[in-house]
Amino acid sequence: MNDTAGPPESETTVLQSAMRGLACKCPRCGKGKLYAGFLTLAPRCERCSLDYAFIDTGDGPAIFIIMLAGGIVVACALIVEVKYQPPYWLHAVLWLPLILATTLLPLRAMKSLLIALQFHHKAAPGRLVDRAK
Numbered sequence: 001m002n003d004t005a006g007p008p009e010s011e012t013t014v015l016q017s018a019m020r021g022l023a024c025k026c027p028r029c030g031k032g033k034l035y036a037g038f039l040t041l042a043p044r045c046e047r048c049s050l051d052y053a054f055i056d057t058g059d060g061p062a063i064f065i066i067m068l069a070g071g072i073v074v075a076c077a078l079i080v081e082v083k084y085q086p087p088y089w090l091h092a093v094l095w096l097p098l099i100l101a102t103t104l105l106p107l108r109a110m111k112s113l114l115i116a117l118q119f120h121h122k123a124a125p126g127r128l129v130d131r132a133k
Contacts, residue, residue, distance in 0.1 A: 014120060021116025022109050026050055028119065034112050057118070061111040069102035 017027060026032035032045035034052075044051045077095055080086065086094075117123075 012120060014117070017116045017120035018113060021113035024108060024112045027116040034115065035108065039108060039111060055115050055118070057111055057114045060114050061107060065103055065107050065110055068106075069099065072102055073099055 016030070020027055020030040023030075024034050026034060026045040026048060028050045029045060029048040032047035032050075033042055034045075036042040041052050041055060043053075073095055076098065077091060080094065081091070
């Protein structure tokens, strides 16, 4: 392994892995880029050559973001409705940008956070185990 890779993944703490994820960096070395596009993963790390083929976050990041954004937007909309009772067009003008901001902006960081934690904990697909009868 080269000098830029940092500590081996066994010595990396959960906090270090989480910080690498939030920074959208390679989960192993913390230096290379994780993404080639907005949400498109690079094929491998440009620094330590970690192959990103193992990554499978599924719908996890989207679900977390939907739940958080939904709570924020609904709470804000209810407070404004109860307090000011604005017309419906004003609700659309207020909440559509907030919905876009609270869903799209944190989605990339949430996906890379889940990737980093998946790598840290050596997550693998579930397997059926033969049990002795």
